[in-house]
Amino acid sequence: MSIVTQKSITYVNNTTTPTITTKEIDLDTCYNENEIVVKVHAASINPVDGLTHSTCNYYMGGSGLKTFGRDFSGEIIRRGKNVNVKWQLNSKVNGQFKHLWGEKGTFTNYFICNPEEVRSINTFEENNVSNKYNDYIINASWPLVFGTGYSALYEKGQVWTPESKILIIGASTSVALACVKIAKTILKIGTVVGICNSKAIEHNKEKGFDHLIAYNDPEHSTVESIQNLIKNELNGEKFDLIFDAVGNKDFFPVMDTVLKPKSTNSQYITIVGDEVMDFTNKSLFGNVSLGSFSRKLNPFRKFNYDFCMLDNLFTYMELGTTMIADGTYLPEIDSVHKFEDYQKAFDRVDSHFAKGKVVLDMSDI
Ligand SMILES: NC(=O)c1ccc[n+]([C@@H]2O[C@H](COP(=O)([O-])OP(=O)(O)OC[C@H]3O[C@@H](n4cnc5c(N)ncnc54)[C@H](OP(=O)(O)O)[C@@H]3O)[C@@H](O)[C@H]2O)c1
Structure with a gap:
């Protein structure tokens, strides 16, 4: 015994x-x-x-x-x-x-x-x-956050090239930090833009983001800053994927100005919904965003949208273990x-x- x-x-x-x-x-x-x-x-x-x-x-x-x-x-x-x-x-x-x-x-x-x-x-x-x-x-x-960042990049069958462009809302989140590493190191995606607090910009730049936009810029709204970035830094080219890792609804009214056309298999994926969650809310539906559900179910929406639990691809454990061992992800x-x-x-x-x-x-x- x-x-x-x-x-x-x-x-x-x-x-x-x-x-x-x-x-x-x-x-x-x-x-x-x-x-x-x-x-x-x-x-x-x-x-x-x-x-x-x-x-x-x-x-x-x-x-x-x-x-x-x-x-x-x-x-x-x-x-x-x-x-x-x-x-x-x-x-x-x-x-x-x-x-x-x-x-x-x-x-x-x-x-x-x-x-x-x-x-x-x-x-x-x-x-x-x-x-x-x-x-x-x-x-x-790392398993859960790496698996989630991985799924955002692989689950929709998008074809990634050095010309591809991604926007990650919530660049400081652990999910985003895993996602940017996979995007840059494994998929060699040319442009990854992140949105974070102005205080986190220098730190996140070291994590691999090509451009970072502050959500708390007193001069410009986040949407304006992203639209300016597309015009001034990205030669007018919009994003193939907008991945919301924090909870945001700012881009829905102007989606055609930031996301490539639906016909290109561009995607808007959120793992949170329209708002930053309150993890202590005791109501069963306290963090459920009705906007997300109606958008997901709307057959007439003009862009690909998913609000989902991501981590359904089990191959991520092998990749994460390899990247940790070879020092490409810590x-x-x-x-x-x-x-x-x-x-x-x-x-x-x-x-x-x-x-x-x-x-x-x-x-x-
Ligand atoms: N659906 C799924 O399958 C799934 C899976 C994993 C996680 N999630 C969800 O994804 C979210 C991220 O999870 P995580 O574990 O990666 O989080 P985390 O590491 O705990 O995220 C913390 C970071 O969030 C950032 N943040 C806070 N408020 C923000 C805002 N208004 N705008 C932008 N960034 C903000 C902060 O950075 P700044 O200093 O930049 O503000 C902070 O460093 C959580 O809501 C979690 O529940 C969902």
């Missing part, structure tokens, strides 16, 4: 505060023949973690404990006899476990899962890719928190001020 204490960050519904709950488990019997046990070393927080808690009302959520968390990294310490040979004892793994209000989540020291059912999972080698953070912290931080880390300081970490994500990923270090629990 190998009895250990499983510690998890859990909630019941949006009237209960996140809490660390504990359970004694026997590591030799807690998994079935298709499952592995991962000793989690780090887990990163995504806005969706707060959103799933805040929208879980008493009636929808039931009375069971739900565990927070999607992104994780750790080490396989047990494996069932039917598990694919890819998943060996002592292998380092990372990935994203997609669930809604599930009993299992990744903010736990022992994550028991069937690797075939985890949203995305891969092995990684020790690389010491960062001089500040260990490989577990780095590899817990996820930005905002802050690392001890497991027991989870509330501080959640608050940081909810603030909208994080510059990169907020990660829980679980190596010593």
